[in-house]
Amino acid sequence: MTGRRVVITGMEVLAPGGVGVEQFWSLLSEGRTATRGITFFDPAPFRSKVAAEMDFDGEAHGLSPQEARRMDRAAQFAVVAARGAVADSGIEMDRCDPHRVGVTLGSAVGATMSLDQEYRVVSDGGRLDLVDHTYTVPHIYDYLVPSSFVAEVAWAVGAEGAAAMVSTGCTSGIDSVGHAVELIREGTADIMVAGSSDAPISPITMACFDAIKATTPRTDHPAGASRPFDASRNGFVLGEGCAVFVLEERESARRRGAHVYAEIAGYATRSNAHHMTGLRQDGAEMAEAIRAALDEAVLDAEDIDYINAHGSGTKQNDRHETAAFKKSLGDHAYRTPVSSIKSMVGHSLGAIGSIEIAASVLAMKHHVVPPTANLHTADPECDLDYVPLTAREHRTDAVLTVGSGFGGFQSAMVLARTDRPERGAA
Amino acid sequence: MTASAVVTGLGVAAPNGLGTQDFWAATRAGKSGIGRITRFDPARYPSQLAGEIPGFAAEELLPGRLLPQTDRMTRLALVAADWALADAGVRPADLPAFDMGVVTASASGGFEFGQGELQKLWSKGSQYVSAYQSFAWFYAVNSGQISIRNGMKGPSGVIVSDQAGGLDAVAQARRQIRKGTPLIVTGAVDASICPWGWVAQMAGGRLSTRSEPARAYLPFDDEASGHVPGEGGAILILEEASAARRRGAKIYGEIAGYGTTFDPRPGSGRPPGLRRAIELALRDARLEPSDVDVVFADAAALPDHDRVEAEAIGAVFGPRGVPVTAPKSMTGRLYSGGAPLDLSAALLAIEEGLIPPTVNVAPSPGYGLDLVVAQPRPARLRTAMVLARGHGGFNSAMAVRAL
Numbered sequence: 001m002t003g004r005r006v007v008i009t010g011m012e013v014l015a016p017g018g019v020g021v022e023q024f025w026s027l028l029s030e031g032r033t034a035t036r037g038i039t040f041f042d043p044a045p046f047r048s049k050v051a052a053e054m055d056f057d058g059e060a061h062g063l064s065p066q067e068a069r070r071m072d073r074a075a076q077f078a079v080v081a082a083r084g085a086v087a088d089s090g091i092e093m094d095r096c097d098p099h100r101v102g103v104t105l106g107s108a109v110g111a112t113m114s115l116d117q118e119y120r121v122v123s124d125g126g127r128l129d130l131v132d133h134t135y136t137v138p139h140i141y142d143y144l145v146p147s148s149f150v151a152e153v154a155w156a157v158g159a160e161g162a163a164a165m166v167s168t169g170c171t172s173g174i175d176s177v178g179h180a181v182e183l184i185r186e187g188t189a190d191i192m193v194a195g196s197s198d199a200p201i202s203p204i205t206m207a208c209f210d211a212i213k214a215t216t217p218r219t220d221h222p223a224g225a226s227r228p229f230d231a232s233r234n235g236f237v238l239g240e241g242c243a244v245f246v247l248e249e250r251e252s253a254r255r256r257g258a259h260v261y262a263e264i265a266g267y268a269t270r271s272n273a274h275h276m277t278g279l280r281q282d283g284a285e286m287a288e289a290i291r292a293a294l295d296e297a298v299l300d301a302e303d304i305d306y307i308n309a310h311g312s313g314t315k316q317n318d319r320h321e322t323a324a325f326k327k328s329l330g331d332h333a334y335r336t337p338v339s340s341i342k343s344m345v346g347h348s349l350g351a352i353g354s355i356e357i358a359a360s361v362l363a364m365k366h367h368v369v370p371p372t373a374n375l376h377t378a379d380p381e382c383d384l385d386y387v388p389l390t391a392r393e394h395r396t397d398a399v400l401t402v403g404s405g406f407g408g409f410q411s412a413m414v415l416a417r418t419d420r421p422e423r424g425a426a
Numbered sequence: 427m428t429a430s431a432v433v434t435g436l437g438v439a440a441p442n443g444l445g446t447q448d449f450w451a452a453t454r455a456g457k458s459g460i461g462r463i464t465r466f467d468p469a470r471y472p473s474q475l476a477g478e479i480p481g482f483a484a485e486e487l488l489p490g491r492l493l494p495q496t497d498r499m500t501r502l503a504l505v506a507a508d509w510a511l512a513d514a515g516v517r518p519a520d521l522p523a524f525d526m527g528v529v530t531a532s533a534s535g536g537f538e539f540g541q542g543e544l545q546k547l548w549s550k551g552s553q554y555v556s557a558y559q560s561f562a563w564f565y566a567v568n569s570g571q572i573s574i575r576n577g578m579k580g581p582s583g584v585i586v587s588d589q590a591g592g593l594d595a596v597a598q599a600r601r602q603i604r605k606g607t608p609l610i611v612t613g614a615v616d617a618s619i620c621p622w623g624w625v626a627q628m629a630g631g632r633l634s635t636r637s638e639p640a641r642a643y644l645p646f647d648d649e650a651s652g653h654v655p656g657e658g659g660a661i662l663i664l665e666e667a668s669a670a671r672r673r674g675a676k677i678y679g680e681i682a683g684y685g686t687t688f689d690p691r692p693g694s695g696r697p698p699g700l701r702r703a704i705e706l707a708l709r710d711a712r713l714e715p716s717d718v719d720v721v722f723a724d725a726a727a728l729p730d731h732d733r734v735e736a737e738a739i740g741a742v743f744g745p746r747g748v749p750v751t752a753p754k755s756m757t758g759r760l761y762s763g764g765a766p767l768d769l770s771a772a773l774l775a776i777e778e779g780l781i782p783p784t785v786n787v788a789p790s791p792g793y794g795l796d797l798v799v800a801q802p803r804p805a806r807l808r809t810a811m812v813l814a815r816g817h818g819g820f821n822s823a824m825a826v827r828a829l
Contacts, residue, residue, distance in 0.1 A: 045552050099687070099702065109564055110535075110586075119544045122625060126549030131541075133471055133625040141630035141817065144534045144623065145761075146565070147587045151818030155691035160699055163688040163820060164594050165586035167532070167565035175583065182601060188686075204544055207552035208559035271573040271582045273523060276495070276561045285579055288524060406561045407570025409582060 006181045007418060008261040009253050010089025010246030012081040013358045015345045016052035016239055019061060020084070024345075024355075025362050028370035029391045033223045033344045035237045040201050048215035050222040051201045052239030052346025067152075070139045072111035073199035074351075075149040077242035082153045082193050089246035090258060091191065093158045102161035102189040103154045105244075106176030106196030108169045108350030108405070109205065110146025116202040118143065153193060153244075161189045170310075170405025171269065172196050173353020174413050177245060178267035184249050195244030198351040205238065212277060214314060226347075227374040228311035228340035229318050229382045236312040239346025243354035250418070261361045265398070266297030266414035277406050279316050283324030286402060286410040290328035293412040299398060301329040304336055304414070306369050306394065308360045308401035309386075311340020312347050317404060322382045324402070324410075337394055339387040343373035353403045357413065360399040364417050369394045397421070431600040431610075432829065433678040434670050435514025435663030436770045437506035439615060441477030441656045441757045445509065449767075450774045453782045454802050458756040460639045460654050465619050473633040475642050476619050477656025477758030495558040496571065497536025499617035499657070503568040504575055506661040507611055511576065514663040515675060516609065518576040527580035528573045528611045529599040530661075531591030533761035533816075534626075536563035537618035544622070572611055572661075580607045585762075588816025589724070590686070592659065592765030593824045597684040599664045610664045613766035617657030627655055630817065632728060640786045643759075645725035645752050646732050646797055648790045653727045656754075659763020660770040667829070678773040682809065682827040683711025689819030700724075700813065700821040701738035707811065707823035708742070715743045718825065719805060720781050720798075722768040722812040725752035725759075735813065736793035746796040749803060752784040765814035769826060772810035776828050781805055 013020065016034035017027040027034060035052045043049035058068040058076040062083065068076060082103075086093060093101065118140055122131040142148035147165045154163050162183050166176040173196035180194030209215040216235035218225045226237040253260055270289040274280050294301065310321055325333040341359050348355065363369050368391050375388040397420035403411045436446045441459030443449030452459070460477045468474040484493060484501040492504070511518065518526060540563035546554040561567055566584045573582055581602045585594045592614045599612035618627070627633060634652035636642040643654040670677055685706025687699030708715060721743070724735055739750060753771050754764055775781055781803040789797040809827045816822075 098690070098696075103688070107586075108566070115540075116544065119541070119622060120548050122622070123545060123548060126545045126547065129545070129621060130466060130470060131621045131625055133628055136625050136629045138629055138631075140626045144537070144618070144626035145586070145588045145817060147533075147591070147816055147820065148818055150587065151688075151820075154688045154819065158691065160688050160690055160696075162686045163587065164591065164686075165565075167584045167586045168569070168582070169561070169564060169566040172566075179583075179598070186601070203552060204540075204547055204555070204559070207547050207555035208543070208557070210552060211555055211557040212560050214560065269581050269583070270524065271528070271570070271579050273573045273577045273579045275574065276567075276570055288579070405566075406564070407566045408573060409566070409570070 004185045005250040005263060006184045006247050007250045007253050007263045008245050008361060009248050009258040010085040011358055012084030012088060013243045013355060014077050014081050015241040015355055016054050027344055028341055028359055029368055031371045031373050031390055033373050035225050035346055036222045041203055046206045047210040047217050048206060049219050050225045050237055052237055053201055054240055071152060072114040072143055074107060074197040075152050078105055078149050078197040079152050079156045081195060081242045081244035082157050085244040085246050086157050098158050098160040100161055100190040101159040102183055102192045103150050103159045103163040104166055104176045104180045104194045105150050105153060106166045106172030106350045107146055107149060107198050108172050109198060109200045111143035112205055113199050113202040114143045116204045157193050159193060168409045169407045170349050171353055171403035171409040171411040172350030174403045174411040175269055177354060177357055178413060180247050181264045181267055184247060190249050190252055192247040193244060194247055196351045196354040197242035198349045199240045200349050201238055201240050224374045226313050226343045228313040228343050228372055229378055229386045230375045231377045231379045233313045235314055237346040239348040241348045241351045241355055243358045260418050262364055262415045263418050265416045266293040268292030269409060269411040272408035272410060274408055279320040281319055281323060283320045283327055286321060286324035286404060287327035289410045289412040293414045297414040299414060301332040303398050304400045305396040306363055306399045307336055307338040308356050308399055309338050309340045310402050310404045311342050313342060319381050322384055333384055337369045337387045338384050339370055339372045341370055356401050360401045360415050364396045364399060367393060367396050429604045430667035431603040431664050431681045432667045432670050433662050433773060434665050434675040435510040437510030437661040438770055439479055439502045439506045439658040440767055441479050441658055444479060444482060453753050453756060453771055454780055456783045456785045458785055460758055466621050472635045473628050474637060475639055475654045477654060478619060479658050495562055497539035497562050499536055499615050500567050500571055502658060503615040504571055506615055507572045510661045510663045523577050523579040525580055525607060526578035526609045527582045527602055527607050528569045528578055529583040529595050530568045531585045531595035531614035531762035532565040532568060533588050533616050534618045535565045536567055537623040538620035539563050541620050541622035587820040589761055589764050590814045590816035590820035590822040591762040593814045593822035594686060596681060600681045603664055603666050608666050608669050611661060612664050613659060613661040614762035615659035616761035616763040619657050643727055643755055644787050645727040646789050646793050646795060647787045650727040650729055650732055654758040656758025656760045659760050660766040662766060677829055679776055679826045679828050683707040683825040685710060686822040698734050700734060701741050703821040703823040704738060704742045707825050711825040713825060718748055718809050718811050719807045720810045721748050721750045722772055723750050723752045724813045724815045725754055736795050740794050745794045749781055749798050750795045751781050751798040753782045755785045755787060765812055768812045772812055772826050776807045776810060779804060779807055
């Protein structure tokens with residue numbers, strides 16, 4: 001099965017600011033932000049009080065009342081996005097061999113929101129050590145083990161091939177799609193429904209990020225709270241969302257006349273083996289992942305037209321990855337636009353990697369690079385071209401997108417237009 | 427030629443034996459680790475039995491600074507990884523950092539740690555939640571902590587597919603070996619025997635409510651009425667075969683084949699996917715059914731699930747066509763830790779030429795299985811098949827083979 005190449009033929013995005021690819025792209029291309037004061041619960045006791053929340057009603061997006069009741073919010077996102085991506089691809093799943101269709105989903109924190117809510121009930125507000133089983137909802141096992149999200153998506157799209165969740169913290173959204181690419185390349189599947197979903201905006205998540213001061217304490221101006229690469233940045237803004245793709249082997253996509261968004265040309269992941277939450281400032285491991293992804297793509301640093309950064313807006317991340325871009329791309333890093341859409345849609349943990357893949361695909365589709373919102377005065381140690389405030393028309397045939405997360409995981413993916421001028425391709 | 431991935435080290439943490447030797451000694455002798463829960467008082471709950479690991483002294487085996495930041499399952503995983511590396515004769519510090527990766531599975535993360543922090547949040551306030559909650563409970567924690575402790579910077583990963591994940595992680599580790607990383611630490615350890623994890627498991631309706639340890643978990647028995655959960659699992663060292671040979675490593679066996687499928691949506695009337703997973707694993711390993719000397723069953727111990735598994739085994743291997751065993755009848759179901767423990771047991775069984783028994787079970791003749799019960803069965807073993815299913819419809823099968 002060597003030589004099999006993998007393309008994206010369908011996608012759907014649920015991001016703060018709106019459900020659907022069109023709303024997502026208009027937010028990004030207009031440089032608007034979707035961060036706001038938290039409304040899901042009373043944020044008063046918390047250090048960080050802003051988030052990028054979605055306005056989402058599962059039933060309005062086609063879920064049955066029973067589906068909406070049993071599924072965690074992140075699972076609801078995933079099912080809605082998966083159905084949307086399949087519809088977008090034009091694939092008639094009924095006419096496919098379900099054994100050759102698989103599902104991978106990424107999620108960093110699974111059903112955290114439901115677990116938080118249900119714990120509160122069964123413990124009677126934290127009073128009971130021996131929590132009361134007579135108050136559990138019957139489907140709570142599906143919250144305990146978040147591979148239930150994958151089951152829901154497989155049922156929704158009719159997949160009976162390889163199915164799994166990839167849960168590598170904040171790189172889950174890249175790693176899940178990368179995993180699906182590997183399954184198609186090796187011949188395990190012909191079609192993969194792949195993406196990631198997280199809905200972490202709940203008190204327990206806010207509390208633990210408060211404790212390590214990872215999220216921003218800024219409260220005065222929620223729309224300006226997420227400030228990657230800006231000298232005044234002081235933490236990320238928690239978000240939520242989901243993106244799901246339909247991936248196909250390139251030749252079979254061509255045969256059915258599918259619209260092809262892009263090829264997933266290269267993917268790699270490495271670990272920093274350093275610290276569960278800390279980063280070494282030289283960015284060596286992310287640089288290694290980038291080099292490996294370029295190798296797999298058979299592309300040179302100079303082929304990269306745009307870097308979709310992790311850009312979380314923590315002090316150490318933005319310097320870490322700036323160093324990694326320079327180490328891996330050399331001088332080309334200085335000539336390449338870099339931006340962080342987390343400035344607009346926040347950091348949805350395991351989901352954001354897939355949402356950023358979608359942003360990268362759309363940048364290639366429109367030849368427009370989304371901006372880094374709220375970037376007024378760059379950190380002097382972040383000295384690349386971060387596309388401040390305003391989107392930019394820019395010929396974009398190949399994109400590097402990266403992720404970095406707790407556990408030390410560093411992932412990189414290279415996406416390319418299939419009609420790009422080939423340079424030394426294998 | 428595709429690189430072959432071989433197992434060169436085992437690190438076992440099981441309810442019936444902490445460490446490979448103790449585990450195998452207990453398992454071949456049919457000694458169970460299932461008993462009444464001691465970790466908390468289970469009196470109020472309908473299900474009161476579990477496979478707990480007794481005598482695990484993390485404070486003697488791990489640096490003190492790791493204790494406040496780790497759930498029990500992570501401590502077990504770190505120690506099992508240490509043992510597996512020692513068993514393989516590998517000193518990570520001697521190897522290039524990017525030549526080693528970590529791929530583990532997890533079903534429910536550090537759930538006990540999570541209960542403690544949720545309790546602080548809701549009873550005392552958000553400012554009492556530990557900074558370590560940000561990573562101690564999430565599914566990626568074991569891969570992250572093992573990579574940090576051992577300086578492993580190569581490709582890593584984390585798979586969640588309930589009980590099937592234990593095989594899916596080893597398959598992903600093999601993929602990374604084939605793509606060129608010489609050594610991957612893989613497998614899984616799970617533990618969520620805390621009240622909050624317990625009620626979540628009970629709500630699934632698949633736990634036995636019997637109180638007598640020898641009568642509670644009875645796969646393929648007419649009296650099957652659910653399973654007993656356990657904690658633990660195994661960590662395996664996977665290496666590229668020629669590199670392992672060059673350094674003179676002991677080789678337990680090869681990860682010869684793997685297949686994975688997902689069941690059709692409920693009510694579709696289409697056949698379940700386990701049989702196909704077994705067939706895919708055989709094809710991947712270039713094996714005929716008759717080459718398989720023993721099957722380690724998933725052993726759900728619910729009549730519907732047992733029937734599906736027995737039918738899949740019968741369809742591939744023929745009626746009573748292959749010895750089948752479920753040593754997990756001595757440990758309980760360990761979620762993602764279960765299949766790596768079965769892989770370890772399979773490799774140890776091959777080494778000794780002895781199939782460990784399924785304990786306490788009187789096999790229902792209706793299933794048509796040659797279930798190895800009561801006593802271990804001596805046999806010439808070269809190839810074993812391990813099956814694992816995850817709730818919702820995940821099916822995985824993996825063949826291991828002596829070299």
